[in-house]
Amino acid sequence: MKLAPVFLGSLARRRVATLFSLMAIVLGVALGMAVQAVHEAALSEFGRGLRSLAGQADLQVVGPRGGFDEGLYAQLAARPEVADASPVVEVEVKLAGREDTLTLLGVDVFALARVTPLLLPRADEGGERFAVLADDGIFVSAAVRQAFGLKSGEAIRLQVGATDVTLRVAGDLPAAGDARRLAVMDIAAVQARFGRLGRLTRIDLRLVDGVEPGAVRDVLQGVLPAGVLVEAPEAAEDQAANLSRAYRVNLTMLAAMALLTGGFLVFSAQALSVVRRRTEFAFLRAIGLSRRTLFGWLVAEGAAVGLAGGLVGTALGYGLAWGALVLLGGDLGAGYFSGLTPQLQFQPGVSVAYVALGMLAGVAGAWLPAREAATVSPAQALKAGDEAALLGGRGHPVCGATLLALSVAACGIPPVDGLPLGGYLAVACLLAGAVMLLPAVASGVAWLLPARGPVPARLALARLGAAPGHAVVAAAGVLTSVALAAAMAIMVASFRDSVDQWLNQILPADLYLRAGKASGSGYLDEDLQRRIAATPGVGQVAFTRHESLRLAAGQAPVALIARPVSKDGSELPLAGRVHPGGEGPQVWISEAMQDLYGWQPGQQVDLPLAGRRVAVHVAGVWRDYARQTGAVMIDLGDYRRLTGDRLANDAAIALAPGAGASQVADALTTMAGARALEVARPGEIRAISLRIFDRTFAVTYLLEAVAVAIGLAGVAASFAALAAARRREFGMLRHLGLTRRQIGWMLAQEGALAAGVGVLGGLLTGGAIGLVLIEVVNRQSFHWSMDLHVPWGSLALFGVGLIALAALAAVLAGRQAMRQDAVLAVREDW
Template sequence: MKLRVALRVFVASLARRRLATALSVLAIALGVALGLAVNIIHASALDEFGRGMRLLAGESDLQAVGPRGGFDEAAYVRLAQAPEVAEASPVLEIEARLVGREGSLRLYGIDVFRVAGTTPRLLPGSDEGTGRLAILEPHRVFLSAAARAELGLETGDALEVLSGLDRRTFTVSGGVPAAAQGEAFGVLDIAAAQDGFGRVGMLTRVDLRLTPGVSVATARERLSPSLPAGVELRTPDEGVDQAARLSRAYRVNMSMLAAIALLTGGFLVFSAQWLAVVRRRALFAFLRALGMTRGEVVRGLVLEGAAVGLVGGLIGVGLAHGFAGAAFALVGADLGAGLLSASEPQVSFRLLPASAHLALGIMVGAFGAWLPAREAVRRAPARALRAGDEVEAYRGRPRGAAAALCAALAVAACFVPPVAGLPIAGYAAVALMLASVVLVLPTVVARVAAVLSVSSGIVARLARVRLSAAPGQAVVAGAGVVASVALAVAMAVMVSSFRVSLDDWLTRVLPADVYVRASPSAQSGFLPSAAVGRVASLVQVASVIPLRYDTVRADDGGLPMTLIARPAEDGAALPLVEQVNAEGPAAWLSEAAADLLGVAPGERVTLPLAGAEHTFTVGGVWRDYARQHGAIVIELDEWRRITGDERTNDLGVLFAPGVAAEEGRAAIVDAFDGAPVELTDPASIRATSLEIFDRTFLVTWLMEAVAVAIGLFGIVTTFAALSLARAREFGVLRHLGLERRRIGSLLAIEGGVTALAGVTSGVAGGFAIAAILIYVINRQSFHWSMDPAVPWAMIAVFALGLVALAALAARLAGARAMRRDAVLAVKEDW
């Protein structure tokens, strides 16, 4: 069959079904747009982040990196003297809180005599004509162009930052000419950085350029044994890979939501194409009688669906770039883990992902038309040309065995472990459960329609006979509703469970009346032990809870985990989900840390602290919704014994009985004698956290609302088409004395029963999918557990409202068919 003939006979019919075609295009466009937008946002942010890392890494072949708090600079000496190393440059990176301003600024302490050999882009340039050696003066700082613009500072201006509770003032003395555009940071002498921020003798990384002929693998093998515990060698690109791994779970789950929206669009294409096929059965039979083969008819109809997918995909690609630009402007580039939140990428067109998502849209459209295409050629031409034969298309066959098989496979998939940290089998289980729910729909329709037999009314009996004889009608009309309701209910249960569990977790981890900190940065923002002692001695204070934060690399090649040193009270201060009586020093692992390290309560875990390895017994596993990459808690006294570090990052304060919050806060402020500290009460932290949670899932709710609306529109278009196809039937009924009003009631009952069957199946399937989301996908993606919480009232109102809307929509959709004169309606039968 020639393409021109196919376009005239098949694709041209899409223009005659404008509403159904437009809705199908819209559904596919939204699915493609959301999926591609997630890809654009993440890829652009990661490229920007990686570009900055590579530019700042300069010509380094390897970097020695350790915990956030740094490591002993003696490691630098050993690396610089190694024969495998041609150039070594020490770096101390500080995230310094700005005085009198919101936010912080990254400062790099460098050795100006060594940095040129590895990281020349960090070399400063003086505006005062004193040359680069001006950096050796301890009060000077050199800012990148982006930092100057962001802070509004020029040469000679003062830059004030905090070191603990003390102010440090630096003079802006020039710029960093080779700095990456858009990277806001400053450089200063490494000795000034160490002294000014209380990090004497400490480094955060060492940049290495290897001796010619020495490979990265060889250098790692020879140099790693000389490094302190917890310090590893990595290439600059591996740092970018870590950023991708941290945000991967968020990105994949958002992509799966987009795929779900695209799947709903596929159901709508299926419904629209099935109705179009049924209405054109006689045409296809005539074409086959003239010599067109079955394959040509199938290919022509699949081409129709592909055309819908092509148009929807093209629109979706355009929308995706608009969505990505809006996301960058409104919420930034971060897709989780917070690592990319500082990136400021630009939207750029990427041919490969755009082409892939366009192809996906075409495939969904084509697949949605494939089943109706098979129906178009199933009947013999002679029978298809017979008047009234279209009802055969709605007979439907029970699919109980297939539905049971899909459900069984879904359950089996739930026990498959993740692949590369992603719940691939969990997503397959969701798809299989959706298929099971759709396949069982004809059986559910028959059961729901049987309820109408209790009524003696003629309209209810007619509706029951129609639905019992043609349950496939409900499948065509309700497939989109089943999918969208199942997913909406599943998301409602999962989000409700997550929110309730998060609220309870916040209550458990925020026991104090107020929290005090010098800065969000754990490196430069700390409270000296003397200040903590002054607060603890206040008469308004009953007790204090000091917390110290650092990072630790507990497994080779793994992501750095957060280390929290605090009074743990043998685990009683933590939201434990598992606990044992530990012998010796204990560590309590978050669920993510326990999963990533593969250890259970009672087993041993080795942590590199202060440059040496220390063994702890896992005293329990606790719930943590803040750190997907894992967190480990040890007793504060044990931390101080090992490291000698007496500083505190956050200080929880419990007021004495009878002390009002205002009185206690005022006393704390006085104890710090005007030092710039932040005081936050748990209620504010909880409110802010829940607000962020609700904002995070707003996009999810909007996507689900779109899916449900599309499913409802599917009922409208289906019953509008069915009403036109049944014009002769309605004409006969009117000749027999049935008023137009009662025919409208008949359609409303059929629409309501169809929606009720779809909603019933969808709600049941939604609970099953919610279980998969809670116990499989979230557990394998983010290593979070949560307590199930079902929003019964919301689901009930949603279900009843959808049934009522479907009944009304079916009634309104049939109005056009009922306008036709009864004589003309039956004339076609003669």
């Protein structure tokens, strides 16, 4: 440890370079830790809520959103394997005058006590003895009381589409926790008041002691109608984890790219430190310090920066996670866990892992400079002028080209457990290969540019051609940060443009009406549909029915959309060829259905409709950016003929000639009265959708800005160290007649050239990474395709601005070195 002041003390002497390296590592670790902590907290709370809902149930019988025949309850309760069965009706409702929704469960309180005791309601003090059986009494969780300010005995109005019900707060749910917005009523009251007569949403089953759930599941499944499945209670938790996992992993990969930028900045700082301290290292080697010891201490410098960055980043990550939970409620900006109020929990194992990642980034950045320093002979290093020799040489073009080829091959790797690991590998290979090719790119740029003009310009160009390794040190951080920013800009621009076009295509009507915010539970009955169509100013109305399908155990429900669709599907945002005709009704599937279930256009498949399997023909594939789990679209006429369901959830309204949209909207709202019907114009829906889109990518925009700022700061730090190492060169140039202004111009052009090489490499690499994100990562993660849209103007302006800032940073960094008297600088060579 006697050498600690010599090596670790150097970090304090080069504070600026160390600080920027530390900041990049802190950024990467903090973002990764924050995403992990938020997701784990939300998923833990979500799972706790599901476990309270499931209670002691061994299995759950679940069906489509609209429910299934309640006759199944008596059939299952009579099975010898079943000890107890608890029927449940679930309805999503909202309070009148409020936009927030809550989950209302209709339960049989006597069966509930045996299967799901955590949901047992408790009547308020002084309440009626049989309040739990009253048809107007509702029992709410602490989260509902807090969110809506409800008091015992207070009358509340609940709305579901056209249904408006007035109830009384009769008590609470003491064991339901305070993080889930939940309410409970008697099941008969819910069925009668909310139009669910004869329907159940779920049946919780507690099996006889000694009966294994896995063994009895297949037996029970055989007696259930099509579309009704038997699942383990934890299946919903696994489905939620799978849905949000891709989003979380993609955010974590962005944090990893920021961490990689930090590693390159450590590399730059250590490389320049090695150049400046070559004489010092040579002296230590001459007095007996071994190569291995020198290598170890130099790696320890990088490890110290990484350890500090990991510790600070982990602490900051928890702070960011706390802020995200307060502001976003744990939904990660994407709505996966909306409505929950999870609590942040300290995770020792995960924290240690992220601290280790920070240290690994520091070690990786210091490895190559340490190896270069340990291999230089003391005699060569003690020679005057050797300080300008930088590592990197001409780069490793063969290794770089090999990595680029491997990135192409990695794109063909199929997803592993739903994650695009091949895409992530391709991104890593592209970044590593680009950095290895950077010196070759610098030499090529120097060879292509004409060696004419003023002396400072020719000197700057000659230096770029003679010492391309400088480009690696000065531009490695720029390349990675620019590649990150360009790739995300291309991906986000392509996604946003595709979503915009998709919204324009699926929203062709003049007005849209839906049965309240809780559209899954609200509906428009036939009488209301006729009144909507007869409203003055309404020309044509196309109604839509939303349902869900249970296609496979363990898989999330698939959306079923019934709306008027032409034979060729020309009004849909189609992806690929169509195959109209075939036997049976036509359906149109989303890209997620194609990826998750393997359905193809022209194929005959079975859909569970109205409790039976119906053979349908897949006519084509359409883009659906709203549902990650898959969607099936069928013509409304075919759906009603097959199911007998005459209800609707939404209506697309085309105005009659001369009718005004505002007047028709007011007429529809007046016709609905106090019922929860919402009317919106396509422009309003589009603006809200794009606002949600921008909110989802807010973390991405922030990461881009910070990564670029750190990359630019790394350029400034690199040129500051380079200028200090070249003080003898500046002195000689002054003796040869160059003025300070000319040397300043030379430095400005060197900075511009080095940054230009980094920006060029970063834009090319970012374009390739953007393609990987669009064609591989997003398709395998979310099952969405999109059209390529490159923001040429923004990228060009960004590149030019970055080069100009780098030139200015190089000049400012070299001013300190140019202040030294030219004679004193040259005397160091005598």
